Amino acid sequence: MDLKLDADDLNTCVQCGLCLPHCPTFRVTGDETMSPRGRIQLMREVQDNDAPVTSEVVDAFATCVQCRGCEPACPSNVPFGHLMEQTRETLVDNGHMTPKWQQLALKPLAHPKLLKAGTAALAVANKSGLLPKRLGLPDELPVRQKPLVASGDDVWLFTGCVMDAWQREVHAATKRVLEAAGFGVQPTNDLAPCCGALQSHAGMGNDARNLAAKAISALADAPVLVNSAGCGAAMKDYGHMLGTDSAAAFSKRVFDISEFLAEHVDSLPAVEPLDLRVAVQDPCHLRHVQRVHTATRTVLEPFVRELVELDDDGLCCGAGGAYSVLQPELAGQIRDRKVGAIERATPDVVASANPGCSMHLAQAGVETVHPMTLVDRALNG
Amino acid sequence: MAGFLSSVRRRLNLNQPTAGDGDPVVEALRAALDPSRVRYDGAERTLLSHDASIFDGGVAGPVCYPLTTAEVQSVMRIAEKHTRNIVPRGAGTGLAGGAIPLGAPIVVAVTRMNNIIEVDVDNRIAWVEPGVVNLDLTRHLMPLGFHFAPDPSSQQVCTIGGNVANNSGGPHCLAYGVTNAHVLAIEVVLPSGEVAMLGGLDAEPAGLDLRGVFIGSEGTLGIATKVAVRITPNAPAVKTMLLSFDTVRNAAHTVSAIIAAGIVPAALEVMDQRITQAVETYVGAGYPTDAGAVLLAEVDGLAESIEIDANRIAEIGREQGAIEVRFAADETERALLWKGRKTAFGAVAQIAPDYYLHDTVVPRSRLADVLDEVSAIAERHDLIVMNVFHAGDGNLHPLLVFDKREPGVIERVHAAGDEILTASLNAGGVLSGEHGVGVEKQKFMDLFFTDDDLAHQNRLRQAFDPGCRTNPGKVIPSGHSCADIAALKRVPREVWA
Ligand SMILES: Cc1cc2nc3c(=O)[nH]c(=O)nc-3n(C[C@H](O)[C@H](O)[C@H](O)COP(=O)(O)OP(=O)(O)OC[C@H]3O[C@@H](n4cnc5c(N)ncnc54)[C@H](O)[C@@H]3O)c2cc1C
Ligand code: SF4
Ligand code: SF4
Numbered sequence: 101m102d103l104k105l106d107a108d109d110l111n112t113c114v115q116c117g118l119c120l121p122h123c124p125t126f127r128v129t130g131d132e133t134m135s136p137r138g139r140i141q142l143m144r145e146v147q148d149n150d151a152p153v154t155s156e157v158v159d160a161f162a163t164c165v166q167c168r169g170c171e172p173a174c175p176s177n178v179p180f181g182h183l184m185e186q187t188r189e190t191l192v193d194n195g196h197m198t199p200k201w202q203q204l205a206l207k208p209l210a211h212p213k214l215l216k217a218g219t220a221a222l223a224v225a226n227k228s229g230l231l232p233k234r235l236g237l238p239d240e241l242p243v244r245q246k247p248l249v250a251s252g253d254d255v256w257l258f259t260g261c262v263m264d265a266w267q268r269e270v271h272a273a274t275k276r277v278l279e280a281a282g283f284g285v286q287p288t289n290d291l292a293p294c295c296g297a298l299q300s301h302a303g304m305g306n307d308a309r310n311l312a313a314k315a316i317s318a319l320a321d322a323p324v325l326v327n328s329a330g331c332g333a334a335m336k337d338y339g340h341m342l343g344t345d346s347a348a349a350f351s352k353r354v355f356d357i358s359e360f361l362a363e364h365v366d367s368l369p370a371v372e373p374l375d376l377r378v379a380v381q382d383p384c385h386l387r388h389v390q391r392v393h394t395a396t397r398t399v400l401e402p403f404v405r406e407l408v409e410l411d412d413d414g415l416c417c418g419a420g421g422a423y424s425v426l427q428p429e430l431a432g433q434i435r436d437r438k439v440g441a442i443e444r445a446t447p448d449v450v451a452s453a454n455p456g457c458s459m460h461l462a463q464a465g466v467e468t469v470h471p472m473t474l475v476d477r478a479l480n481g
Numbered sequence: 482m483a484g485f486l487s488s489v490r491r492r493l494n495l496n497q498p499t500a501g502d503g504d505p506v507v508e509a510l511r512a513a514l515d516p517s518r519v520r521y522d523g524a525e526r527t528l529l530s531h532d533a534s535i536f537d538g539g540v541a542g543p544v545c546y547p548l549t550t551a552e553v554q555s556v557m558r559i560a561e562k563h564t565r566n567i568v569p570r571g572a573g574t575g576l577a578g579g580a581i582p583l584g585a586p587i588v589v590a591v592t593r594m595n596n597i598i599e600v601d602v603d604n605r606i607a608w609v610e611p612g613v614v615n616l617d618l619t620r621h622l623m624p625l626g627f628h629f630a631p632d633p634s635s636q637q638v639c640t641i642g643g644n645v646a647n648n649s650g651g652p653h654c655l656a657y658g659v660t661n662a663h664v665l666a667i668e669v670v671l672p673s674g675e676v677a678m679l680g681g682l683d684a685e686p687a688g689l690d691l692r693g694v695f696i697g698s699e700g701t702l703g704i705a706t707k708v709a710v711r712i713t714p715n716a717p718a719v720k721t722m723l724l725s726f727d728t729v730r731n732a733a734h735t736v737s738a739i740i741a742a743g744i745v746p747a748a749l750e751v752m753d754q755r756i757t758q759a760v761e762t763y764v765g766a767g768y769p770t771d772a773g774a775v776l777l778a779e780v781d782g783l784a785e786s787i788e789i790d791a792n793r794i795a796e797i798g799r800e801q802g803a804i805e806v807r808f809a810a811d812e813t814e815r816a817l818l819w820k821g822r823k824t825a826f827g828a829v830a831q832i833a834p835d836y837y838l839h840d841t842v843v844p845r846s847r848l849a850d851v852l853d854e855v856s857a858i859a860e861r862h863d864l865i866v867m868n869v870f871h872a873g874d875g876n877l878h879p880l881l882v883f884d885k886r887e888p889g890v891i892e893r894v895h896a897a898g899d900e901i902l903t904a905s906l907n908a909g910g911v912l913s914g915e916h917g918v919g920v921e922k923q924k925f926m927d928l929f930f931t932d933d934d935l936a937h938q939n940r941l942r943q944a945f946d947p948g949c950r951t952n953p954g955k956v957i958p959s960g961h962s963c964a965d966i967a968a969l970k971r972v973p974r975e976v977w978a
Binding site: 112114115117120121130131133138145152160174175 | 522763831
C-alpha cells in the first residue's frame, strides 16, 4: 500500500539502532516492532514491498506514543514524527486504524460548548465514582467556571480545549505571571478552540488542518504563548502542515510560555523563593520537538529553593495525549520507569508543562504541578 | 455499531498471539514462556531478520523473549527436541550480521533480561543479565565512582551479552583493553539446555580458560544468561583535546608518534573531513569542518600527569603539522565532542542512505599507506568512502556510503569491500578489529587461517554444540563448518519478509 510517505525521508534511516534506548515502548518491551527502527522498517515493508497491513503491523504503529524521543537521538535526522503522522493518516483513510468511535470522541474538542457540557457531565460522573480510574481524569473536574478576561493585547494566551476545560487555574496562574512581567494578556478562549494535535496524532489530518486554519485567521499579530507543550509543538508545525507562507509566519509567532518568559525573567519581581525541591519533568513535545526545555529551568530557578534533574535522559512518561487511554497497559509500564526516576531524584514536587503528563503522573500518586503554578505561587502567595 | 464492536474485538485481541497456532514448536514455546513473549507474526519475523548490518539471510522463526535462565533452558530444550536451530540476539546493532537468522531458526532475544543483579564495590565486580545496556550499566555505576570500561560507539544501545559475544571494543579500550579484559565469569545455557559457569571470580581460576573461548564466539556456543564484569574506578581527572590537520595522513602520523613517545592516551580517534562535516551538522560541537582530518585525543589519570601528557601530545601534533589544537573547556564540551564521535556511523545518511562499514586492524605504522589504498579502491569502484577510526589500535573503519536503489551499486560495494580487506591483510593486518566475523568475513577466514586452524575451531565449537544448532552458518566458513550453510540459505521465506 502506498502510505504516501516521502521516499527520501523514509530512506534517511540507516538502521543503526541508536534511537532504540530513547524509545519508551522499546524500553519496556525490548521488542523491535515497538522501536523507531522497527516502525520505520515496517513503513518501508508496507510502502515499498507491499507487505500486508496485518493487525500486528497496525499495532506497531498504534503503540507509538508519538513522543518523538527518537528524533533528537537520530544522527541522520530522520523526521520520524512526520512519517508517523502521515502513516496514521493513510491508515485511517483506509479504515485500518482509529475506528469511528474514537474519531467521534475527538470531535467535541473543536467545539467549546460541547466540551464544556461534556466536562460538566464527566465531572458529575467522576464525583460519583462512575468512571474507571484509568481514564486519568483529575479528581476535581470543574462543573462550571468563568472564562478568563483580557487584560491587554501584548500577547495571546492560548487556552485550548481540554486544558481550558479541566485545568483553567493553570491558565489563570500563567496570566498573572505574564501580567507581573508587564504584559497585557488576551486569552484566546473560543476564538481558537483547539490546536488539532490530538486529531493529527490520530491520523485525522483534515480535522487538524481545519483547526490550524481557524487559529491562524483568528489570532493576529501578537506573539501566541502556549503553556501546554503538546499544543505548542503542534502550532509550531502549522507551517509544515499547511505548507503556506502565512502558516509558516504564524508558527514563527508561537512560543512556549517558558521559552518566552526566559527572555523576560528580569522583568519579574524578585521574591522569596518557595521552600521546595522541584524535579523538572520535561514534556516530550517541549524537549524532543520544540527543544526549548532548558527555558523551564531558567524561569523556575529564581522562584524555588532547588531544582533537580531526572536521570532518564528525558524518556517519555507514557501520557501521550490520548495514548494513556488507548494503550493503558504500555502507558502504565512506561510510567513506572518515570516514577522510578522521580523517586531517585527525591523531590518535594514535580513540575511539568503539559496537562497530559501531569494528569498521567498524578494517577500514579506523583504530585505534579505546572511550572507557571509554582512561579505564580511564589509571586502571589 | 458493527464497526465499534469489531474495533473492540480487535483491541481485546491486541498482543494476543494468533500466528503460529498449530505449529508444535511455537505451541511448546508458548507453554514454556508466557504466550505474549513468543511471537510468530510476519511483522516480528521480518524485523528480526535484520540487524544493523547490510546482510540478510533467512527469516526469523518464532521469536522468544525469555526473562530467566530457566526460561532460556526451556527454549534450548524445545529447540533440541524439535531439532530447530537458535540464534541469540541482543540489541541488534551488530555490523557483521551475527544476529541475523539463516534458515528459519528460533530467535532468542535477551533484551528483557536486563537486571543489574549485584554490584560489589569492594571486589570491583558487577553481576548483570545479558540484556543490560552497556551505557545503563555505566550510568548505574557512576554515582559509586565506577564505570564499565568497554565503550563501543553503540554503547547507549548495545547489550553486555552482545559485547561479550563480539568481544567488542571502543574508543577507550586503547588504554583499558577490550571486553575480554573486563569479564570474569559467564553463566551460559548450552545447546543441550544445561547450565555451565565459565570462568570464575578468583584471580586465577583453575583449568582451561573457557570463559575466554566464549568471549568473541558470536553466539555459536550457547546463550550467556549472566555475566560477572569487572568495574573500573573513574579516573580522577580527564583532559580531552581536538587536533585538526590538513590531511588524514598527518593525523595518522601523529598517532604513531604519540604511541612511539611512550604515551598511552585513554583514547585516540580520527575522523576525516566528510564524516566530521556530517557529525558537526548533527551535534554542533564546534568540530572544524574545513580541516582534512581531526584527531580526538583523551588522557586520564592524576591531574599532574595528564597535564604533562596533554602538552606533549599537543607538541607532537604541531610537529606533525596540526593546524589547530584545542582543549575541551568543560564537561559539556567534552560530552558534545564524544557524542559527535559516537554517532558518526549514524550521521552518514546525510550523505547517502546506506552504508557498509568495515572493520580491520593494521599495524599502526602502516595506517597512512592503507588509508591511501582504501581511497584508491573506493575511487576505482566509483564509491564514496569516509573514514572514522580507533587510530590508537590501528583499527580502521572505512565506511562505503551508497544508495542501494542505484542499480549495480551493491555489487560494487561488496567488490570494494573485498579489496579493502585483502589490502589490510596484505599490510599485515587481522580480519576483524571488534565487530566480529558473523556472515560478513567468513570467506576471508580461509585467507587468514590454515585448514588445520579452522578444523580445530570447528571441533572446539562442536564440543559445546555437537548438533551445530546455535547460530549455525556463522563465523566458520562453509568448507569447515559443521553447518551446511548453502542448505540454510535455501530455506524458503514463508512470511512476507
Ligand atoms: C552506530 C554503531 C556503532 C558501533 N560501534 C562499535 C564500536 O565502537 N566497537 C565495537 O566493537 N562495535 C561497535 N558496533 C557494533 C555492535 O554495536 C557491537 O558488536 C555490539 O557489541 C553488539 O551488541 P548487540 O547487543 O547489539 O548484539 P547483537 O547485534 O544483537 O548480537 C551480536 C552477536 O552477539 C550474539 N549474542 C547477543 N547476545 C548474546 C547472548 N546473550 N549470548 C550469546 N550470544 C549473544 C548474537 O548472536 C550475535 O552473533 C557499532 C554498531 C553501530 C550500529
Ligand atoms: S531512525 Fe535514526 S537513529 Fe534510529 S535506526 Fe534510523 S538512522 Fe538510526
Ligand atoms: S515517537 Fe516515541 S514511541 Fe514512537 S517510535 Fe519514536 S520514541 Fe518510540
